[in-house]
Amino acid sequence: MKTKLWLLAGAAVAMALAHGCKPKGAQSALSGDAASKVYIAPGQHDEFYNIISGGFNGQMSVVGLPSGRVFKILPVFSVHPENGWGFSEESKPMLNTSHGFVPWDDLHHIAISTTNAEHDARWAFGNANNTPRIARVDLTTFKTVEIIEIPNSGGNHSSPFITENTEYVVAGTRFSVPTGDEANRDVPIDTYKENFRGTISFISVDKDHGDMEIAFQLEAPPFNFDLARAGKKKSHGWFFFSTYNTEMAHTLLEVNASQKDKDFIMAVNWKKAEEYIKQGKGKKVKAKYAHNKWSEDTHMATSVIKDEVLSLDPRELKDIIYFIPCPKSPHGTDTDPTGEYIVGSGKLAAIIPVFSFTKMLKAIENQDFEGSVDGMPVLRYESVLHGEVEKPGLGPLHTEFDGRGNAYTSFFVSSEVVKWNIETLQVLDRVPTYYSVGHLMIPGGPTGKPHGKYLVAYNKITKDRYLPTGPELAHSAQLYDISGDKMQLLLDFPTIGEPHYAEAFPASLIKDKQVKFYPLEKNNHPRVLKGINDARVEREGNKVHVYMTTIRSNFRPDNIEGIRVGDEVYFHVTNLEQDWDVPHGFAVKGANTAELLVMPGETSTLKWVPDRVGVFPFYCTDFCSALHQEMQGYIRVSPAGSNVPLKYSTGVAE
Amino acid sequence: MKNISSVNRILIAICAALMISAYFTPLWQISLWAPQYPEGLNMKIWIDRLSGDVDIINGVNHYIGMKHIGVEMFPEFTYLIYIFGFIIGFGFLAAIIGKRWSLYAFFAMIALLGIGVLVDMYLWGYDYGHNLDPTAAIKVPGMAYQPPLVGYKELLNFLAYSGPDTGGWILAVAGSVMLYAVITEILKSKKEKVLA
Numbered sequence: 001m002k003t004k005l006w007l008l009a010g011a012a013v014a015m016a017l018a019h020g021c022k023p024k025g026a027q028s029a030l031s032g033d034a035a036s037k038v039y040i041a042p043g044q045h046d047e048f049y050n051i052i053s054g055g056f057n058g059q060m061s062v063v064g065l066p067s068g069r070v071f072k073i074l075p076v077f078s079v080h081p082e083n084g085w086g087f088s089e090e091s092k093p094m095l096n097t098s099h100g101f102v103p104w105d106d107l108h109h110i111a112i113s114t115t116n117a118e119h120d121a122r123w124a125f126g127n128a129n130n131t132p133r134i135a136r137v138d139l140t141t142f143k144t145v146e147i148i149e150i151p152n153s154g155g156n157h158s159s160p161f162i163t164e165n166t167e168y169v170v171a172g173t174r175f176s177v178p179t180g181d182e183a184n185r186d187v188p189i190d191t192y193k194e195n196f197r198g199t200i201s202f203i204s205v206d207k208d209h210g211d212m213e214i215a216f217q218l219e220a221p222p223f224n225f226d227l228a229r230a231g232k233k234k235s236h237g238w239f240f241f242s243t244y245n246t247e248m249a250h251t252l253l254e255v256n257a258s259q260k261d262k263d264f265i266m267a268v269n270w271k272k273a274e275e276y277i278k279q280g281k282g283k284k285v286k287a288k289y290a291h292n293k294w295s296e297d298t299h300m301a302t303s304v305i306k307d308e309v310l311s312l313d314p315r316e317l318k319d320i321i322y323f324i325p326c327p328k329s330p331h332g333t334d335t336d337p338t339g340e341y342i343v344g345s346g347k348l349a350a351i352i353p354v355f356s357f358t359k360m361l362k363a364i365e366n367q368d369f370e371g372s373v374d375g376m377p378v379l380r381y382e383s384v385l386h387g388e389v390e391k392p393g394l395g396p397l398h399t400e401f402d403g404r405g406n407a408y409t410s411f412f413v414s415s416e417v418v419k420w421n422i423e424t425l426q427v428l429d430r431v432p433t434y435y436s437v438g439h440l441m442i443p444g445g446p447t448g449k450p451h452g453k454y455l456v457a458y459n460k461i462t463k464d465r466y467l468p469t470g471p472e473l474a475h476s477a478q479l480y481d482i483s484g485d486k487m488q489l490l491l492d493f494p495t496i497g498e499p500h501y502a503e504a505f506p507a508s509l510i511k512d513k514q515v516k517f518y519p520l521e522k523n524n525h526p527r528v529l530k531g532i533n534d535a536r537v538e539r540e541g542n543k544v545h546v547y548m549t550t551i552r553s554n555f556r557p558d559n560i561e562g563i564r565v566g567d568e569v570y571f572h573v574t575n576l577e578q579d580w581d582v583p584h585g586f587a588v589k590g591a592n593t594a595e596l597l598v599m600p601g602e603t604s605t606l607k608w609v610p611d612r613v614g615v616f617p618f619y620c621t622d623f624c625s626a627l628h629q630e631m632q633g634y635i636r637v638s639p640a641g642s643n644v645p646l647k648y649s650t651g652v653a654e
Numbered sequence: 655m656k657n658i659s660s661v662n663r664i665l666i667a668i669c670a671a672l673m674i675s676a677y678f679t680p681l682w683q684i685s686l687w688a689p690q691y692p693e694g695l696n697m698k699i700w701i702d703r704l705s706g707d708v709d710i711i712n713g714v715n716h717y718i719g720m721k722h723i724g725v726e727m728f729p730e731f732t733y734l735i736y737i738f739g740f741i742i743g744f745g746f747l748a749a750i751i752g753k754r755w756s757l758y759a760f761f762a763m764i765a766l767l768g769i770g771v772l773v774d775m776y777l778w779g780y781d782y783g784h785n786l787d788p789t790a791a792i793k794v795p796g797m798a799y800q801p802p803l804v805g806y807k808e809l810l811n812f813l814a815y816s817g818p819d820t821g822g823w824i825l826a827v828a829g830s831v832m833l834y835a836v837i838t839e840i841l842k843s844k845k846e847k848v849l850a
Contacts, residue, residue: 552713579710626717627791 037481038066038491045511048443048504050456051110051124052477054078055498058105060126062142065443065454065504066479068493076135076144077105077128081594085144088596089570089605090300090525097131097149098288098305106130108500109160109227112139113210117164117232117339117448121509123210125160125169132156134171134203136210138296141515145294148212151287151309152179152199158225158241162205164232164448168215168270171201172225172241179219181286192250196222200241201309202270211293216273216282216310220266220321221373222248224257227332227398232448233339235357237271240342242330246373257329258348262381264323264373265333265344267360276317282310296518299525299602315374322364323373324355325381332398336407337448341386341422343407345396352389352396352409353381354425360384387425393418397438398501400445402452402482410437410457417457417480419487431487433478436460442482443504451506455480455487458499465492475499516580518601525603527572532556537648544569544646550584550598551576552625554650555618558633562646565610565639571596571618574603585621588635595621610637656754656843662835663752666760669828670745673764676701676738679821682775684801686711687813697723698819701738702731718810719790720799721782730774741767754839761832768829776803779816 040046046064054060058078062071079086079095086095086103095103105128113123124137132150137143150156155174162169176198178185187195197219204215223243231238246263249256276282285308292303314321324342326333332345335357342355362368363383371378395413402408406428409418415436419429437457444450457480462473474494481488520530529535529549535556538545544567549556563569573586577600587595591608598604610616620631638644680698683706687694695707695714703725712722725731741763748756783800799809802816818826 577713579707579713 034481034488034490038068038479040064040067040069045507047507048451048454049121049507049510050441050443050502050504051112052458052495052502053107053110053126053500054496055108055475055500056106057497058107058128059497060107060110060124060137061496061499063477063493063495064507065456066490068477068479068491070496072142073496074137074142074144076126076137077102077107077133077147079103079594083597084594084604084606087594087606089607090603091294093301093303094144094147094292094294096292096303097133097290098151099131102131104130105133107135108157110501110503111160111162111169111446112503112505113166113205114162114447115165117236117337119444119447119449119503119505119509120166121505123166123205124503125162127156127159127171129155129157129174132159132171132173134160134169134212136205136212138210139510140513141296143294143296145296146210146212147290147292148203148214149289149291150201150214151289152177152197152217153201158200158228160203161228161230161239163230163239163270164236166205166207168230169203169205169212170228170230170239170241171203172228173199174224174226176222176224179285179287189250192222193248196250198223198225198243200225200268202273212291214289214309216277216312217287218268218273218320219311219313219315221246221376223264223266224253225266226330229333229335229342229446231335231339231357232337235335235339235342237269238357239268239270240324240333240335241266241268242326242333242344244329244331260328262325262327263330263346264378265326265330265342265355267322267324269320269322272320273312273317276312276320277310281317282312284308285311297522297524299518299523299528299604314376318375321376322360323376323378324360324384325370325378326353326355327351332396332409334399334401334407334446336401336422337403337450339448343399343409343422345399345409347395347397347412349396350391352392352399352420354386354389354422355384356386359386389420389425389427392420392427393430398440400440400442400455401450402442402455403444403450404452406452408440408442408455408482410440412436412438412460417455417487419482429486431480431489433457433459434465434476434492435463439499439501441502441504443506446503453481453483454490454504455482456502456504458495458502460498462494466494516600517578517582518599520574520576520578520601523574523601523603525572525574527574527605528603529572529574529576531576532650535648535650537562537646539646542567546571546648548573548586549576550574550586550620550631552582553620553627553631555586555620555631555633556650557648558650560634560648561636561638562644563610563635563637564642564644565613565637567610569608569610569635571606571608572603573598573606575600577601582624583622584624584631586618587621588618589616597622610635613637613639656846657752658754658757658835658839659842662757662839663749665831665835666745666757667749669764669831670742670749670760672824672828673738673742673745675824676821677735679824680705680819681821681825683815683817683819685815686714688714688811701734701821704728715799716787717790717792718794718797718799719787719792721785721787723782728778737767754843757832757835757839761829761836764825764829764832768825772803775816779803 048065050063060074075085111125132153136146150171153173154177157174158172160169176196200218224245226242228241245257287309294301326344327349328346330344331347368383369377370380393411393414399409459476462476479491575598596604682699697706748760
């Protein structure tokens with residue numbers, strides 16, 4: 001009787017307090033000293049560079065951690081009017097593809113170069129998801145210096161993941177597509193299983209200069225390849241790709257690709273592939289793709305169209321590919337810092353499976369297979385499994401590591417980050433995210449040496465986090481302190497574009513290696529001017545070449561006459577400054593391109609086709625000096641066929 | 655005249671040798687700091703040339719109409735190497751001769767060289783700082799931009815410093831050592847006179 005009363009009373013109290021017990025918002029998650037942990041005093045620098053993919057804006061952003069401040073938007077696959085990327089004559093070839101000029105892409109993942117499985121931060125790689133490409137950014141200039149197109153690919157999503165010494169960058173296709181000659185590619189879509197292939201490209205990276213080449217392509221089964229991670233340390237020589245749609249459906253994948261209880265993680269022995277290539281087992285196949293390189297010597301890009309790739313068929317060349325069953329529609333496949341554990345994240349699975357590399361090798365040795373796909377062995381799940389994390393959360397996507405034996409997995413559906421122990425598989429802590437986290441990132445997290453101090457969650461939905469800006473809200477990143485037992489939210493900061501993956505590394509790796517200006521004497525641009533005395537204008541038929549110099553605070557020449565309507569006018573602008581942080585801009589009225597932003601010691605070219613008679617002003621757009629507003633000039637445009645003589649001058653009239 | 659002590663003979667030779675450093679190290683430096691140049695701009699003056707951020711300094715200074723600093727501005731560069739060569743040669747000779755007059759003469763040469771260089775620098779600085787381009791963009795009434803001869807001076811938004819660089823300090827040491835040698839010899843000669 002008494003017990004019953006107490007229960008009733010308890011229930012009443014619980015009901016009364018129910019409203020008050022509603023989980024509180026983020027404010028309560030903050031403790032008093034969070035602000036001081038992310039405060040970078042004026043004059044101080046952040047501890048880490050965070051290179052963040054821009055998703056649908058095709059760019060990367062450079063952010064400082066722990067402050068969350070944006071330092072730069074770095075154009076990669078998208079034209080960028082701010083600095084003329086893709087608009088200047090020199091940079092246009094960088095966005096060339098076998099489809100012609102493609103001025104946009106969808107940049108999902110970042111990979112920072114490594115040596116011995118540790119960041120060396122020489123280059124940042126990014127993938128173009130839509131028109132498959134891989135870009136390399138030089139981290140001494142923060143400039144995209146190379147873009148290589150990936151043939152036989154559609155939806156370059158499982159990319160650009162790298163091996164521990166940056167030997168290879170991979171590009172796994174999301175969409176399987178028909179490959180080969182034109183006749184082979186014109187096939188009914190419902191012959192998917194027979195005619196479609198899921199190619200995986202291994203792109204070699206020159207260890208000294210970073211130059212990329214497509215070393216070989218693996219013709220994998222027509223699955224969808226989602227993400228990847230290289231083995232490291234003990235598993236160096238292997239690569240792991242997550243797959244979905246192993247059902248090989250070609251329509252309504254929401255239903256048809258979610259049927260099987262388990263899809264696969266595809267383990268690729270790339271050392272074995274190299275052996276086959278040495279033995280001459282690969283075959284050259286026709287494939288058209290663009291390879292674009294930027295030269296810091298000539299300050300211009302060149303684009304070369306290539307016509308074949310080396311292809312390996314793992315159905316014939318055994319021991320390259322093994323399949324690890326993984327529940328259920330795996331998204332992330334992440335190797336821990338030791339290289340022993342491979343964490344699969346079935347985005348529809350209720351557990352997180354953790355596989356053991358040692359067990360995998362043993363299962364291969366014992367031929368412990370439960371089936372095969374096109375002759376490629378499927379390993380027995382139980383034989384490869386280290387264990388399963390029970391009840392981790394809903395919708396696991398990605399896992400990063402702190403280097404202290406802990407893993408951190410993002411959960412999209414339940415909007416949280418969960419910390420768990422890799423050995424014991426025990427859940428240790430969980431924190432909410434605001435909201436719907438996709439990727440997460442720990443500085444050095446994908447390497448063999450994580451800096452387990454911070455974790456950043458990149459969220460898809462912002463809702464009430466910032467001042468609203470119409471129907472479209474900023475995406476949100478959240479910084480957590482993970483140095484203690486419990487994760488602690490420190491900071492919200494908005495991001496640019498739709499960030500997917502990001503990597504971070506200590507600022508000290510690169511901050512003293514930054515290029516401050518380009519030495520003018522080393523500028524080998526064919527239209528360079530080495531001094532103001534060379535400034536001139538030359539006519540070649542209907543093309544007019546303006547050789548122009550900029551220095552604080554004038555253009556030479558600044559008065560040009562004799563241009564006619566319909567002429568193609570090329571402004572070859574050389575910035576003569578030899579000082580850090582003194583770019584000059586160049587913009588001309590009515591130009592159908594963008595401005596130029598010319599770095600000190602650089603030459604850049606803007607094409608302008610005047611469409612009407614008049615006198616057109618041009619000016620410097622980058623506030624360069626006290627006399628910046630005076631940095632301007634005029635071009636007189638006369639009617640087509642007029643005989644106004646070509647004339648140019650600076651500073652003689654008055 | 656009397657012979658000098660063997661210690662002083664050795665010191666003369668050492669100082670003559672030290673002066674050779676003038677050919678391999680910068681002698682003088684001029685530095686500028688401003689809010690937008692926190693890292694500073696540094697110009698080094700060698701025996702026959704300039705190095706450092708000369709172009710940037712020129713870029714900054716043209717607003718106030720200062721002349722373009724270049725090698726052509728300094729005729730001294732063409733003959734200074736010979737003056738140094740002569741003095742160094744004389745120094746070694748003085749060590750061999752080992753007479754007081756040779757020490758005094760050597761010291762006098764160094765002292766005159768030092769004074770000459772400073773006077774020359776002052777005159778150059780005066781001209782550079784006062785003789786401005788009348789069409790310059792920025793004119794501050796009554797303002798001159800003469801750099802400090804030695805030490806610090808504020809010039810508009812810049813803090814300017816002028817002082818010896820590596821080679822200059824080595825020469826200063828050589829001069830001081832010679833001064834020491836001269837003083838010891840003078841004291842000794844006085845003592846001799848008293849005894850005599």
